[in-house]
Amino acid sequence: MFVLITGASGGLGRAFALECARRGCGLYVTDIDAQGLERAAVGIRRQYGVPVETYACDITDDSAVDGLIQNAQDKGIAIGMLFNVAGLDFEGAFQKRSFNDLASILRVNIEATLRITHKALKLRDEKRDFYIVFVSSLASLYPIPLKATYAASKRFLLDFSIALGEELKPQGVHVLALCPGGLSTREDCLQAIAAQGFWGNATTNAIETVVCRTVSKSLRGKTLYIPGLVNNLLRFGARLVPPSIIARMLHKRWLQAQQQWLSIGNQ
């Protein structure tokens, strides 16, 4: 079985690629960063000896994605599993960001993700079940001031994923939404986790565990995975409190965190 992974040269995408290779799957990986994609592919082949097919492209570009699909069809790659990992965020208040930045959050996180999903279903082997994973976020569970666009885009994925899963169930397609907290994917994430102190560590999930469980849960037909006890408690708590109050609390917390972050930057 081949798995298709978007955003595969980033920390989480690469971790999914490694996990699937470890389980013996062939990989069809894509990312906008062609060099990074190639390097990860080389490393994965050397470790696991599985076939790794790369196709670098911009998934917000419709014809580029057609190219991605065509390439798979030409090479006879049948996809059994899709990981929608590519996504982006820009820090900062609504008015401080250019509209272009904000729109690109929607274009990548929502539009491009749906595009890939829509087209990738064509690569499916009809005789077998098909599995889709959407990488949403813990941020999808609340309205978050100062991260409003990002959080809402992840909320879209969460709702969409649950609905789509229901719709496609009769056809043997299983859809799972993953809502991770902090992940130790990059050097700057590690520093950010360290800067947040206790809560940073408490809401951070071990990435190797998250990817392993995500794959297992998806294969078992689960529809939602929120890793970590603290995150689940946060989610449970969030249900008992009206959204406007949560938004107010989170606003305070983000302002504080930003200030801490700035004071660290100035040191």
Next chain:
Amino acid sequence: MKTIVITGATSGIGYAVCRAFAQMRWAVLGVGRSEATCGAAERKLREEFPGADIRFFPCELSKQTEIIRLGETLTKTLRDDFGGRLDALVNNAGCVRNYYTTTEDGYETVFAVNHLAAFLLTEQLLPALVEAGGRVLVTSSQSHLGTKVRWGDVMLTRRYRPLFAYKQSKLCNLLFAQEFNRRFAQSGVRCYGIDPGLVNTGIGEKNTSGVVKLFWRFHKRRGVSADTSAKTYAHVITSDDADSLYYGQRGPQRFSRQVNGENAKRLWALSDRLCGTSF
């Protein structure tokens, strides 16, 4: 003029080794992670040792493409200015991570930086080492004791433990030294593992947090200064009769029974595969 290449040279033990050899008037070629840290270290050393030949080369050692580029730059520098001779290579850069992270090559970071980078850089610089009958040193540690390589999952993708990752990488340093000697001793190049002892440096506080960081803050105070530790490196590089595998402040040291021919060969083959070399 004698030449020495030192990685992790912008701070801690590596920086102290630079000082020791600048003092002895060797040409010091330091490797650091960024332009900024390299520039700062270079300036400080030149100020302290006016007239000494000190040069720094930035390289992110978690990236194999950068290591290969570094190898080419160093080889060219050695060829142009030092008759193609490298008298000592000190593979000292090392790190700790309190989470599982991967490099752009898809390898676990601690294994990649602490072991694979040393393997690949040594492979790149072997001709210059042979030319000078040089020595290769790898900064290992007593923490290699009481551990085994997890062969089924060397990158530790299951149940990542920061301390285990570090210990395993330091065991790999000694396995590398052992197999290197089996292969290349007759070409006049020797490799040694060094135990720097407990040294008061910042290693446990970079990119770590929580318990790991707190532990290191207190623990390191009991350590010796980096300059004291650097004496071990100077001794092993300059002495005439260093014929053991593993040295500490008081001379040759015992090492784990895990450091045996079978494990050493196995790690070498794996490293060759992961670096795309035939070292």
